[in-house]
Amino acid sequence: MFGKSSAAPSGQEGEVAKANPLHATSAFAEAKAAVAFDTLQDFVRALGRAGQLKRIGHPVSPNLEMTEIADRVVKAGGPALLFERPVGHATPVLMNAFGSMRRMAMALGVENVEEIAARIEGLLSMQPPGSLLEKARALPKLMSLAAAVPKRVRSGICQQVVDDDKPTVQSLPILTCWPEDAGPYITFGMVFTQDPETHKRNVGVYRLQVFDGQTLGAHWQIHKVAPRHHRDWEAKKRRMPVAIVIGADPAMMYAATAPLPEDMDEVVFAGFLRGSPVELVNCRSINLEVPAGAEIVLEGYVEHAERRMEGPFGDHTGFYSLPAEYPVFHLTCVTHRRHPVYAATVVGRPPMEDYFLGKATERIFLPFIRLQLPEIADIAMPPEGVFHNLAVVSIRKRYPGHAQKVMHALWGMGQMMFTKVMIVVEDDVNVQDMSEVLFVLGNHVDPERDVTIVRGPVDSLNHAAPMQDYGSKMGIDATRKWKEEGFQREWPRPIRMSREVREKVDAIWKRLGV
Numbered sequence: 170m171f172g173k174s175s176a177a178p179s180g181q182e183g184e185v186a187k188a189n190p191l192h193a194t195s196a197f198a199e200a201k202a203a204v205a206f207d208t209l210q211d212f213v214r215a216l217g218r219a220g221q222l223k224r225i226g227h228p229v230s231p232n233l234e235m236t237e238i239a240d241r242v243v244k245a246g247g248p249a250l251l252f253e254r255p256v257g258h259a260t261p262v263l264m265n266a267f268g269s270m271r272r273m274a275m276a277l278g279v280e281n282v283e284e285i286a287a288r289i290e291g292l293l294s295m296q297p298p299g300s301l302l303e304k305a306r307a308l309p310k311l312m313s314l315a316a317a318v319p320k321r322v323r324s325g326i327c328q329q330v331v332d333d334d335k336p337t338v339q340s341l342p343i344l345t346c347w348p349e350d351a352g353p354y355i356t357f358g359m360v361f362t363q364d365p366e367t368h369k370r371n372v373g374v375y376r377l378q379v380f381d382g383q384t385l386g387a388h389w390q391i392h393k394v395a396p397r398h399h400r401d402w403e404a405k406k407r408r409m410p411v412a413i414v415i416g417a418d419p420a421m422m423y424a425a426t427a428p429l430p431e432d433m434d435e436v437v438f439a440g441f442l443r444g445s446p447v448e449l450v451n452c453r454s455i456n457l458e459v460p461a462g463a464e465i466v467l468e469g470y471v472e473h474a475e476r477r478m479e480g481p482f483g484d485h486t487g488f489y490s491l492p493a494e495y496p497v498f499h500l501t502c503v504t505h506r507r508h509p510v511y512a513a514t515v516v517g518r519p520p521m522e523d524y525f526l527g528k529a530t531e532r533i534f535l536p537f538i539r540l541q542l543p544e545i546a547d548i549a550m551p552p553e554g555v556f557h558n559l560a561v562v563s564i565r566k567r568y569p570g571h572a573q574k575v576m577h578a579l580w581g582m583g584q585m586m587f588t589k590v591m592i593v594v595e596d597d598v599n600v601q602d603m604s605e606v607l608f609v610l611g612n613h614v615d616p617e618r619d620v621t622i623v624r625g626p627v628d629s630l631n632h633a634a635p636m637q638d639y640g641s642k643m644g645i646d647a648t649r650k651w652k653e654e655g656f657q658r659e660w661p662r663p664i665r666m667s668r669e670v671r672e673k674v675d676a677i678w679k680r681l682g683v
Contacts, residue, residue: 205278205443208326208462209416209510212276213263216249221272223248230256231353236346236515239264243522251510258342260511266419267514268522273529276419277442282529285442290536317440325450325461326506327414333454333502337382338467341415342511347483351492354378354482355385357514358467359425361412361457362398365405370458371395372425372435377413377498378479385498386479387411387471390629391638392584394431399496403473410455411471411498416464416512421447426526428534428584436460454502464509468502485555486630487518493637519552527556538585542578544571546596551603557587557628561600564593569653573621576644580623587628591644610647618655619646 206212216222223242229235229252239250243265249272252262267273274282343353355377363370371394378386389395402409416422424439440446449458454468480492514522531550539545546563550556564575572593579585592610599605614620621644627634634640650656 205420205445206276206418208418209263209422209464209512212266212419213249213251213510215275216266216272219275221248221269221275222251224251224253226253228254228256231258231262231342232256232345233348235262235264235344235513236517239515240517240521243268244520252342255342255511258340260340260342260509262342262344262511262513263416264513264515265522266512267423267526267529269525270528273423273525276423277529278420278444282532285533286536289533290539293536293540316445317437318446319434319436319440319449319458320446321458322448322450322461325448325463327459327461327463327466328450328453328504329507331453331502331504336467336500336503338379338385338500338503339382341465342513343379344513344515346515347489347517349489350482351480352379355413355415355513356516357415357422357512359414359417359422360387360389360395361414361459362395362409363457364398365402365407365409369432370434370436371398371431372421374425376479376482378482380477380497383500384477385413385467385500386477387496387498388479388482389495392586392626392629396496399471399473402471406473408470408472410452410457411469412452412455412457412459413467413469413498414459414463414465415467416510417460418443418447418462421460422512423526423529426523427530430583452502453504463506464512465505466503467498467500468504469498469500471496471498483517484630485516485519485521485523486558486632487555488632490630491632519555524552538579538582541582542575545575547600549600549603549606554590557584557631558589559592560585560588560590561592561594561603561606563596563598563600564648565596566648569651572646572648573644576621576646577623580625580642580644586626587631589627589631589642591642592647593644594647595649606647610645613647613649614645615650618650620644621646 206215213222229238235252242250246269249266249268250264255262267276270282274280277285279285344356345353357374358377360373360375361370373389373393373395375395376388378388380386399409420442421439424435424442427438429435429438436447436449448461450461451458452468455470459466475497476494477497478492479495481489484490516523527550531548535548538548544564544567546565549561551559553559562575562579564571575593576591579591580588592606594600594606594609598609622641624641626638627640629638631640649660
């Protein structure tokens, strides 16, 4: 994997020149760790200091063995894993780095991801400042937006080593995850593309099957932005430049997974999360920019009219996805930092690492949803629903049919269109407690009256749909029913003990010895 070495950018040489940079530390790194991380390896060191990292020195194969270990660890609530001796490879493999809400918060530089939601809510609720004092108070929020704008630099550690002569991915410790997978694939590759007309950037995480050392299958689903970019390049009969980044600062890695609106730049969003701009550097063989602090970058292109059968692969549904034809990525150059870390993840039956990435998204993006639907109190996407199969929404019900209005509005909102089953309850129900949700569901629903069936786009991995990418969705109104909604009887009152009795029992509880 190691090709021609390039000079390190000024100020970074000392950090990368040590024999084992993952054990290195500095006053600068310690100071930054509380806010944001400039590189993935900064995050690895912070995980180690926090007792959130297990280094595995025993030789472990990327072929199935790492998956089995990571699967057991994440389901047991265990730490991030650094496989220091992957069989047949020199590059260590990092897995389960985002596999808990604590590590998600660490990755984004906060105590709790709800802090980010509060920041977003504060920005969305800003009013134009009038007085000088109001302008002064608004300045920090405006500065946080300015800090999000990416910074272009001439060089970066991602290009300390360059291989543009005979580049190959074969030297990377690419995982084969499940026994019936079609082969190894890059599981956490951030795919950078751009619109051929507007040059707007998109970054998404897509499955990348290894066909051979120079070609990969690009499994981007029809509804996502990268395939739209590809269709636009294809209409011009031109090959599309593509960069695949494996490992970057954790805010950038999270932002690549986030379901952002199409016009929102993932790199800008990462800068907002970090509180400082992401530095970008030009690729060596294509006209795209990538994070200067990345671990590994694969540069190349997708031909406009080329397809190849990709899959099957075990996916986050817990089942193998079906094989289908997808575009082919051709490698033109590999760059990386000295002593890189290969970032990987495993998808399979939940809970897996991607559940915690999705849970962070659920919390962080709630303010965006409330901006358009202020009646929403909370949303939960349980792990059993694997993101798209089940969502529970609580609302402040104000009028007959309000639940149906919210269902249809959410189905029309970005990737919420994939939600197969949506349950709407009132705001006195804790949607994060599925026991409470199921109790209300069983008691409040008359199936003939309260179930809504619609047809439309569905997730490509929805194997139950009658055809690829198109099927049906179900909404369930589990709110209390009003007379105006055709309910002919009195809605019953819930059973609750009187406050006086509860307080009396509270006072004697310790003496009861139960």
